[in-house]
Amino acid sequence: MGNKYEFWFVVGSQHLYGPSVLEEVANHSKIMTDEFNKSRNIPFNVCFKGVVTTTDEITSLLTKANNTSNCAGVITWMHTFSPSKMWIRGLDLLEKPYLHITTQYNREIPYELIDMNFMNTNQSAHGDREHGFISARLRKKRKIISGFWEDETMRCRIGDWMRSAVGAVFSRQVKVMRLGDNMRYVAVTEGDKIQAEKKLGWSVNSYGVGSFANMVKKVTNEQLVAKMREYREKYIIDTTNLESIEYQATLEVALEEMIVDGGFHAYTNSFEDLYELDQLPGLASQNIMSKGIGFGAEGDWKTAALESIMSEMSKGLTKGLSFIEDYTYNFKKDNESILGAHMLEVSPAIAIDKPKIQVHDLSIGGRKAPARLVFKAKTGNAILVTIIDMGGRFRMIVHDITAITPEHDMPNLPVAYAMWKPMPDMNTGNEAWIRCGGTHHSVISYDLTAQHMKDFAEIMGIECIHINKKTTIDELKMTLAMGDLIYK
Ligand code: MN
Numbered sequence: 001m002g003n004k005y006e007f008w009f010v011v012g013s014q015h016l017y018g019p020s021v022l023e024e025v026a027n028h029s030k031i032m033t034d035e036f037n038k039s040r041n042i043p044f045n046v047c048f049k050g051v052v053t054t055t056d057e058i059t060s061l062l063t064k065a066n067n068t069s070n071c072a073g074v075i076t077w078m079h080t081f082s083p084s085k086m087w088i089r090g091l092d093l094l095e096k097p098y099l100h101i102t103t104q105y106n107r108e109i110p111y112e113l114i115d116m117n118f119m120n121t122n123q124s125a126h127g128d129r130e131h132g133f134i135s136a137r138l139r140k141k142r143k144i145i146s147g148f149w150e151d152e153t154m155r156c157r158i159g160d161w162m163r164s165a166v167g168a169v170f171s172r173q174v175k176v177m178r179l180g181d182n183m184r185y186v187a188v189t190e191g192d193k194i195q196a197e198k199k200l201g202w203s204v205n206s207y208g209v210g211s212f213a214n215m216v217k218k219v220t221n222e223q224l225v226a227k228m229r230e231y232r233e234k235y236i237i238d239t240t241n242l243e244s245i246e247y248q249a250t251l252e253v254a255l256e257e258m259i260v261d262g263g264f265h266a267y268t269n270s271f272e273d274l275y276e277l278d279q280l281p282g283l284a285s286q287n288i289m290s291k292g293i294g295f296g297a298e299g300d301w302k303t304a305a306l307e308s309i310m311s312e313m314s315k316g317l318t319k320g321l322s323f324i325e326d327y328t329y330n331f332k333k334d335n336e337s338i339l340g341a342h343m344l345e346v347s348p349a350i351a352i353d354k355p356k357i358q359v360h361d362l363s364i365g366g367r368k369a370p371a372r373l374v375f376k377a378k379t380g381n382a383i384l385v386t387i388i389d390m391g392g393r394f395r396m397i398v399h400d401i402t403a404i405t406p407e408h409d410m411p412n413l414p415v416a417y418a419m420w421k422p423m424p425d426m427n428t429g430n431e432a433w434i435r436c437g438g439t440h441h442s443v444i445s446y447d448l449t450a451q452h453m454k455d456f457a458e459i460m461g462i463e464c465i466h467i468n469k470k471t472t473i474d475e476l477k478m479t480l481a482m483g484d485l486i487y488k
Pocket of ligand 1: 342
């Protein structure tokens with residue numbers, strides 16, 4: 001999977017040590033690059049871009065990184081000492097995600113052999129501090145990871161950061177197709193689309209539901225047959241109402257055409273604005289979501305864009321993510337939990353087993369009964385993520401949760417669902433999320449962690465609140481108050 005994005009490995013040094021030391025530094029860097037690329041914990045290709053020793057070289061390389069579309073980030077390391085005034089121009093211009101690794105080619109000090117020559121060649125502790133200063137002085141957004149480069153724990157952290165960096169680079173090109181506006185009178189799905197494009201790179205634009213309805217009419221029988229075959233292969237058909245499934249199939253074919261034609265990464269619709277459509281897309285949206293397209297119901301373009309980004313960040317991971325909504329509390333004593341679902345649209349990517357296609361009435365929207373996928377979601381550690389518009393700034397909220405198996409089946413529930421326990425406990429978790437202004441809509445991911453999202457938010461320069469097992473309301477209040485000062 002590593003071909004689409006690459007990370008540039010740039011090693012700093014200077015001419016003071018003579019050509020043979022620079023050669024040794026380059027050789028070590030090449031060995032490290034090869035070993036990184038063999039590690040299963042490093043999901044993207046690392047490209048060694050040379051040992052840099054002058055201001056012009058550094059400026060030219062880092063501006064080239066900016067202009068190389070598949071370069072998702074720059075990783076720097078100082079094998080020796082690289083005077084950091086050489087880095088000012090280049091780092092100041094650098095727009096790509098930036099990771100400074102602090103490591104050393106030799107694991108241990110060779111006590112018997114170490115002399116001045118060895119120390120001059122292996123002085124990362126020295127060089128990395130000089131490099132760290134200039135990034136701090138420039139107020140450069142960056143990640144710093146220290147560890148021994150052969151250890152998989154360090155490589156895991158590099159790999160995790162790479163996913164955040166990919167999210168950031170992907171975010172800057174996200175295009176969202178909106179079919180209809182937001183659900184009337186709903187506040188949390190609103191937001192400043194100009195600021196979203198400036199800050200997060202999202203191009204969010206509206207397209208007529210009428211033109212979508214016209215596309216639906218043009219779906220050919222051949223396309224319909226192919227889509228029905230896809231449904232039969234992936235899902236269990238648990239209804240005799242094939243007409244409803246076929247209608248969803250035509251909706252999906254038309255949606256896919258619009259998404260591909262427009263180069264979109266995410267889309268929204270609204271049950272209040274269906275024009276000539278007979279059904280709200282249910283199965284259609286669910287199946288599209290499972291292919292990595294972001295979705296937001298009721299015009300929720302922020303969650304749609306976020307889902308597409310988290311999907312890109314999760315490439316190669318298998319536990320899945322989905323659009324989800326907090327629905328119903330279960331206040332059973334000592335076993336409290338939250339039931340998450342949506343009126344239709346939960347992605348089968350998080351299904352615990354093969355989803356069933358069923359047809360049920362939808363009590364709102366006033367259209368025909370839509371076919372939808374019904375299933376239980378996976379269990380285990382997961383996160384809920386949302387982005388809200390605070391007016392003047394965006395706030396990301398990440399909540400650590402544990403998805404659980406419900407105590408009993410819910411045979412009358414006609415939708416896909418997940419059940420979870422919020423951290424640190426039911427009441428603190430709810431109070432924290434609600435105090436932050438967290439949405440009812442969010443993205444649930446079983447693969448990504450809060451660290452992935454925090455690093456993403458830092459690269460994008462947006463506020464990020466992490467509700468976790470240590471969260472207290474007093475501390476959260478302080479963090480939110482500080483955010484109001486920092487993000488003015
Ligand atoms: Mn909703």
